[in-house]
Amino acid sequence: MILYFRDNFFNAGGxxxxxxYREPVGLVDLRSAFGSALNVYGGDGRPLFGGRFRLLSNKWAVTDASGGECGLLRYRMSFLSKRYEYDRYGAGVFEVTSPAFSRDYEIRNGKGELVVSFQKISGWFESSAFRxxxxxxxxxxxxxxxxxxxxHEIRKRHRQSGA
Incomplete structure (x- = not known):
């Protein structure tokens, strides 16, 4: 399965x-320009997943269609790479990694097997887009x-707090 999706420049809207094949198969709804929360809808318009920061935390909670938390994403300190961990409840911990100046990422399961790969495919003055x-x-x-x-939201928060 290959999907393309992007952020909005003003952090709100769908x-x-x-x-x-560039056929629409879903929608990412960035719910508010003032907060970091989103919903992911399937091609039929049904809500499938959501995401938001936990209260007073830099941890990103992923929710299922009913709003129940199904996983938690957190940043991991690393010197020469970008590292995150996604704890998918009931499935284990997945490691998200990328070399320091790369736009390519890999997600591996606890056994080290490649599960997902993605690339940031946008330019400097565009809103972020991913494959x-x-x-x-x-x-x-x-x-x-x-x-x-x-x-992506965690990275934006880190950049804003460093400015």
Whole structure:
């Protein structure tokens, strides 16, 4: 499964999720310009997943269609790479890594197997866009969209706090 999706420049409103044939297959709804929360909808308009920061925390909670928390994404300090961990409740911990100045990321399960890869494909003056490739596993590609957008929100928070 290959999906393309992006952020909005003003951090609010909906953006399409498209497949490798550029056909619309879903929507990312960035709920507010003043907060960091989102919903991911399938091609039929049904809510599938959501994401938001936990209260007073830099941890990103991923929720299922009913609003129940199904996983937690957190940043991991690393010297020469970008590292995050996604704890998918009931499935284990997945490691998200990228070399320091790369735009390519890998997500591996606890056994070290490649589950998902994604690339940031946008330019300097564009809102961030991503290409997601699901290689294996039973976790839905739309859930990975919520995870990747959460990673993007964590990075934006870190940049803002450093400024």
């Amino acid at each position: 953006t399409e999720i498209v497949n490798e 997601l490739t699901v290689h294996t596993g039973w976790i839905d590609g739309y859930e990975w969209v919520a995870v990747i957008m959460g990673m």
